[in-house]
Amino acid sequence: xxxxxxxxxxxxxxxxxxxxxxxxxxxxxxxxxxxxxxxxxxxxxxxxxxxxxxxxxxxxxxxxxxxxxxxxxxxxxxxxxxxxxxxxxxxxxxxxxxxxxxxxxxxxxxxxxxxxxxxxxxxxxxxxxxxxxxxxxxxxxxxxxxxxxxxxxxxxxxxxxxxxxxxxxxxxxxxxxxxxxxxxxxxxxxxxxxxxxxxxxxxxxxxxxxxxxxxxxxxxxxxxxxxxxxxxxxxxxxxxxxxxxxxxxxxxxxxxxxxxxxxxxxxxxxxxxxxxxxxxxxxxxxxxxxxxxxxxxxxxxxxxxxxxxxxxxxxxxxxxxxx
Numbered sequence: 561x562x563x564x565x566x567x568x569x570x571x572x573x574x575x576x577x578x579x580x581x582x583x584x585x586x587x588x589x590x591x592x593x594x595x596x597x598x599x600x601x602x603x604x605x606x607x608x609x610x611x612x613x614x615x616x617x618x619x620x621x622x623x624x625x626x627x628x629x630x631x632x633x634x635x636x637x638x639x640x641x642x643x644x645x646x647x648x649x650x651x652x653x654x655x656x657x658x659x660x661x662x663x664x665x666x667x668x669x670x671x672x673x674x675x676x677x678x679x680x681x682x683x684x685x686x687x688x689x690x691x692x693x694x695x696x697x698x699x700x701x702x703x704x705x706x707x708x709x710x711x712x713x714x715x716x717x718x719x720x721x722x723x724x725x726x727x728x729x730x731x732x733x734x735x736x737x738x739x740x741x742x743x744x745x746x747x748x749x750x751x752x753x754x755x756x757x758x759x760x761x762x763x764x765x766x767x768x769x770x771x772x773x774x775x776x777x778x779x780x781x782x783x784x785x786x787x788x789x790x791x792x793x794x795x796x797x798x799x800x801x802x803x804x805x806x807x808x809x810x811x812x813x814x815x816x817x818x819x820x821x822x823x824x825x826x827x828x829x830x831x832x833x834x835x836x837x838x839x840x841x842x843x844x845x846x847x848x849x850x851x852x853x854x855x856x857x858x859x860x861x862x863x864x865x866x867x868x869x870x871x872x873x874x875x876x877x878x879x880x881x882x883x
Contacts, residue, residue, distance in 0.1 A: 562688070564681075564688045566699070567698075567699045567701075567709065568701075569699065569706045575676075579784070580789060582595050583785060583828060584828050587840075592838070594842050597675075599842070603780060607777040607780060608777060611774055614771065614774075616770070617766050619723050619755050622870040622875035623653060623753050623870075623875050626869065628656060630866075630877065631656045631657050632660045633866070633868075634657065634717070635660040635661045637866065639666050641666050641668045641713055641716070642716045642717070643657060643669075643671070645673070645719050646724075655690070658690070658691060666715075669713055672698055673698075673699045675702055680698045680700055684698040707739045708743055718740055720751070720752050725754060726810065727846075728846070733846075734856065734860065737750075737857065737860035737862070740860070741860045741861040741862060747881060749879060750879075750881075751878070752857075752878045754875070755848065755875055756849070756873065756875060757809055757847045760806075763804050766811075767811050768800065768801075768802035772800075779798060782795045785825065789826070791825040792823060797817065798818065798840075800815065801813065809846060809848075811843075812843070813841070813844075813845075814840060816837060817835065818837075848876070853878055861882060865879050865881050
């Protein structure tokens with residue numbers, strides 16, 4: 561079994577530096593914002609796994625169902641030798657794709673990208689054990705910065721699953737899709753997971769479950785700031801909000817100060833004032849229609865080849881080929 565190989569494009573202090581910059585920029589802005597990536601410390605990752613099992617949270621199950629049904633079709637259509645997974649790469653959904661490519665007899669390389677070196681090395685070890693005939697290459701990097709540095713032999717299939725693209729604002733989405741297109745040669749492939757527009761009740765329940773797991777997940781960003789930046793947020797003094805924005809067609813998660821707050825962030829030498837009722841946006845999760853996905857892919861230089869949804873039409877996988 562070949563040992564995994566690794567490229568590291570981020571310094572060891574990248575996370576600390578990026579968190580400090582994001583917190584300063586977001587909490588001194590009006591309105592205040594924090595990026596959703598800071599939910600995911602060890603506790604936040606556990607909470608998100610719990611969320612994926614909640615009855616209200618359909619996206620993970622819906623996407624998995626599509627892959628279970630169509631992974632073999634994806635392998636046949638692409639003939640991909642290399643799977644490039646933007647994420648840690650050892651999820652059940654990724655394994656469905658890899659199994660299909662191995663069964664088709666084309667899989668020779670697995671490239672997986674993650675900002676966390678620890679998560680990446682763990683995932684790469686799992687993948688190397690499961691797919692001993694493939695070379696596993698881990699890249700410690702950020703998919704908004706380092707896509708052009710990803711290794712892999714043609715034909716490549718880039719997988720960006722989970723609806724994560726919905727966390728990007730429209731201009732960020734356009735830049736991301738263009739950077740994926742720049743990575744690929746004509747004829748190579750992108751597999752994109754997108755959550756679809758549906759009724760308000762279903763969407764808002766998915767981000768505000770009855771058990772309160774999503775609320776705890778949302779508030780976890782404040783625990784991260786308290787621990788990593790020496791902040792003194794009273795986490796219990798903030799309430800979780802979930803709202804469907806019909807104009808932008810995205811769900812927003814916010815934290816609302818239930819009373820006036822004065823928060824000291826010693827690591828930034830910063831004091832942040834919150835008025836009673838003031839909100840901090842912590843995530844957008846855009847929902848899509850086929851026409852918009854196809855249009856955005858076309859603008860970036862992709863042609864939509866296949867569009868699959870789960871039986872209830874809640875989630876979609878798009879297989880697009882680089883022009």
